[in-house]
Amino acid sequence: MSYKLYYIAGSAAMAPYAVLIEAGVKAEFIKLDREKNEQKSEDYLTLNPHGRVPTLIYDDGKVMYESAAICQFLAEHYPATKLAPALGHDDRGLFLQWMAYLTNTPQEALMQYWYPHYFVDGEAEQAKLHAKAEERLGKMFDFLDNELAAKGPHLCGAAFYACDYYLAMLIRWSRNFAKPGHSYPHLNKLVRAALARPAYAQMLKDQGLEQPV
Ligand SMILES: N[C@@H](CCC(=O)N[C@@H](CS)C(=O)NCC(=O)O)C(=O)O
Structure with a gap:
C-alpha cells in the first residue's frame, strides 16, 4: 500500500x-x-x-x-x-484515553490560542481568548507533567506510543508561551524521548523545524 x-x-x-x-x-x-x-x-x-x-x-x-x-x-x-497497543493489551484503554484527550482538549485550546479569529470577532475579544487559552493550557500542562511524574516516563508508562508523538507536537505549539510545555521537567523528558526516535527527528528535518527542549 x-x-x-x-x-x-x-x-x-x-x-x-x-x-x-x-x-x-x-x-x-x-x-x-x-x-x-x-x-x-x-x-x-x-x-x-x-x-x-x-x-x-x-x-x-x-x-x-x-x-x-x-x-x-x-x-x-x-x-x-509498536506505536499503538493492540486490542486486549493492558495499555489499550489508556492509549485511547490519551489520543481522545489530546485532540479534544489541549489541541482545541491550542486552536483558540493560534486561531482566536475562528472563534470570536473583534481584536480585543480575540486577544482575550488567546490569553485565556494560554492560561488554560498552563493548567493542562501542570496536569500532564504530574501524570508523567507519577506514571511516566511516557503517557501510558514504559512504552512509547503515537499519543506521545501527539503530545510532543502539541508541546511544540506552546513554544511562544510565557511558560512553554517544554519547560516542564517531565514534558521536557517526553519531548526528548520523541526527538531520540529517528522518525521524529526526520520529520522535523523534512519540515525545516526545530523542536525547542
Ligand atoms: N482537528 C483537526 C485540526 C486540523 C487543523 O486545524 N490544522 C491546521 C494546522 S495545525 C490547519 O490546517 N490550519 C489551516 C487553516 O485553518 O486554514 C486535526 O487534528 O486534524
Missing part, C-alpha cells in the same frame, strides 16, 4: 508524518503553502472539505483526515511500529 500525506510544516500533520515514516512504507509527503492558502484551494477542498491539514490518501484513493485518527489508523495498521 502506498500513501500520500498532505501537510503544512509544523501543523497537526507533524505526528502522523512521524508515524508514517516509522511505518517504513512508501509514502509521498505533499507540502501545502499556508501563505498561499493552498489548504483552501478548490482541488484540496475536494479531499478535505474543512481546508485543513493533515489529509491522508491510502489504498489508492481512499481519503481520511483528523490527525489523531490518522495516527491511530497507521499505528494499528503497522503493529511492528
Whole structure:
C-alpha cells in the first residue's frame, strides 16, 4: 500500500508524518503553502472539505483526515511500529484515553490560542481568548507533567506510543508561551524521548523545524 500525506510544516500533520515514516512504507509527503492558502484551494477542498491539514490518501484513493485518527489508523495498521497497543493489551484503554484527550482538549485550546479569529470577532475579544487559552493550557500542562511524574516516563508508562508523538507536537505549539510545555521537567523528558526516535527527528528535518527542549 502506498500513501500520500498532505501537510503544512509544523501543523497537526507533524505526528502522523512521524508515524508514517516509522511505518517504513512508501509514502509521498505533499507540502501545502499556508501563505498561499493552498489548504483552501478548490482541488484540496475536494479531499478535505474543512481546508485543513493533515489529509491522508491510502489504498489508492481512499481519503481520511483528523490527525489523531490518522495516527491511530497507521499505528494499528503497522503493529511492528509498536506505536499503538493492540486490542486486549493492558495499555489499550489508556492509549485511547490519551489520543481522545489530546485532540479534544489541549489541541482545541491550542486552536483558540493560534486561531482566536475562528472563534470570536473583534481584536480585543480575540486577544482575550488567546490569553485565556494560554492560561488554560498552563493548567493542562501542570496536569500532564504530574501524570508523567507519577506514571511516566511516557503517557501510558514504559512504552512509547503515537499519543506521545501527539503530545510532543502539541508541546511544540506552546513554544511562544510565557511558560512553554517544554519547560516542564517531565514534558521536557517526553519531548526528548520523541526527538531520540529517528522518525521524529526526520520529520522535523523534512519540515525545516526545530523542536525547542
Ligand atoms: N482537528 C483537526 C485540526 C486540523 C487543523 O486545524 N490544522 C491546521 C494546522 S495545525 C490547519 O490546517 N490550519 C489551516 C487553516 O485553518 O486554514 C486535526 O487534528 O486534524
